[in-house]
Amino acid sequence: MTVTLADVAAHARVSPATVSRVLNGNYPVAAATRERVLRAVSELDYVVNGPASALAAATSDLVGILVNDIADPFFGIMAGAAQAHLNAPADPSAPVRTNGERLAVVCNTGGSPARELTYLTLLQRQRAAAVILTGGAIEDDEHSAAVAAKLARLAEAGTRIVLCGRPALSGPGAGPVHATLSFDNRAGARRLTEHLLGLGHTRIGYVAGPAERTTTRHRLEGHRDALSAAGVAHDPALVLHGSYDRASGRAAAAQLLSAAPDLTAIVAANDTIALGVCAGARERGLRIPEDLSVTGFDDLPSATDAVPALTTVRLPLYEAGARAGALATGAGVPGGVEVVPAELVVRGSTKAPL
Amino acid sequence: MTVTLADVAAHARVSPATVSRVLNGNYPVAAATRERVLRAVSELDYVVNGPASALAAATSDLVGILVNDIADPFFGIMAGAAQAHLNAPADPSAPVRTNGERLAVVCNTGGSPARELTYLTLLQRQRAAAVILTGGAIEDDEHSAAVAAKLARLAEAGTRIVLCGRPALSGPGAGPVHATLSFDNRAGARRLTEHLLGLGHTRIGYVAGPAERTTTRHRLEGHRDALSAAGVAHDPALVLHGSYDRASGRAAAAQLLSAAPDLTAIVAANDTIALGVCAGARERGLRIPEDLSVTGFDDLPSATDAVPALTTVRLPLYEAGARAGALATGAGVPGGVEVVPAELVVRGSTKAPL
């Protein structure tokens, strides 16, 4: 039925061991022999049996990328970049690169703690080579402990763990993590609000993400830090929590603007929410930025092209994803934590209040 | 080191065969024995070794979802839906559902033919249970033949093939395909242009996607069909090809509007391009829809929330993805082709020309 390594060996008149060695290139094989084997491989159109290989070698070429929402470009960009950089760069000198190729798999948790654990188990079952966890973590002691335990078991079995856009684990949980790319959400958020304060805004609304996410908390803290540093009283009534989507921003804008019509600016927890806020504000007849300044976060492609273009905080998502891919294949020092900078980008959606 | 099935068997004082049977539930096991085994499983925190299981059973629980661009919500929505519907519905009666859970993996081809084939090989290597190919296919005889050959080999090895948003394969290549969900791009595009013609537009620009994609071609054909049915001459100079992104739409709008300032409407090949077209038109001082009508395609979330909301064609992406997930697990009749309807949605971005 399907061609096996033994078939190739028979065809090339060598032993299975030799075929394996040619394919994996980790043992000297005479040039003539290698040539013969490679010819047999292509003549028979042989494809390695992944499970068998994984079983015998006790490792696999699977890399899992966990994302909170696959329909959100924030994750799509990171996942795509990671995936692109996981496949080892093409090496023209090797005619058959069976090794080095990794199967990057994107797993969509939908933000559900249970599914996050389920996927980790599935990856553990597959003896994944690496796991990349992207985006904010859920702040729940029980869940955090469960994840830390899972990661420990994964690491024990040789799976490399990389966090991307998620704060470094501290304490005993940090052990199994190979590398962390943490986004400087706090500093970015602070700069954004400082920009608004500098423009003269003092009545500033805030549309936050889901309450239990680290990303949400850090961005909000940065905002508050800026306010208190400037001596502006923080009004909890001006902060609304919702999900990281457009509809949430639109609804929050409506609510915020009717409760506090004197707002001159609204800070959104990310670009998608910000675009929703813009839509909501326009429905109330407000012009942006003349009547209301709006800011986003992340600098997704849609932020650049919106009208007016969003003042936001640029997070180098592609670069971070690419780096995460590299780290997952072994780059970097074990236990390293790299802070990804968050850069203020001022565009048309902010202006001094009238 | 790691707990194996034999360890569980020893702990439960039964044979490995019995443990396997309890876990897979495909053979009668006495209630008391099952109980003992399950306790041992949880006490030892046992996790099946996927590769070993896949090797012995000659099947795996991996399902590959190939997408052209993971950062595009068009694909993200379908992939997320498919993934959500691939995991068998939770069955409370079974305490340990080791089976039924599938590892849905999203593979990002980036639109590259080579990567499409690479991923198919990787999935073949893993002996994937199913492969879902989403989005338009690339129209190139050589590549089509290569893909068809790969699919044939995959099907031979028991992998189920599902096409989602891609035209049904015809001729000998259709054999291995289990099911096809084809989007009615042509009819949708025709209705859209008919809507514009009905409003009185006759000078209509068209911003198409990449030339070599089936989706691009079908949508453009629908547009032309509507024009010729209405007796409106088709001007090839009004059609521009680009990629399926915002920047492309913006650039195309600029080019189209300076070359043909008398245009009263621009049809974009999808919503993302349409938003770019809107941005480009505004930069030239045009109001939408008063000075220029713009239409999209797909009805992504951003189309609803844009200002003005886009007139577009709704494609039930979530439902299609969900259905593809179900088909990948065996639903539907082999060889079936289901046409996914494309429904015209009229919103604020279109209006009769002044």
Next chain:
DNA sequence: TTCCGCGTAGAAAGCGCTTTCTATACGCTG
């Protein structure tokens, strides 16, 4: 010439699981 070392290839023992085939112990029927 003899012996050792090196380069290369084969033999064979698993990796951890599934599954067929076989064995045992019942509880029936006649």
Next chain:
DNA sequence: CAGCGTATAGAAAGCGCTTTCTACGCGGAA
């Protein structure tokens, strides 16, 4: 009570690959 079907559990043979250990042949050192 003999004989048999049924329900349940174990033994053991692989699944296709990797890898250690072993073997062979040849060139150079002694």
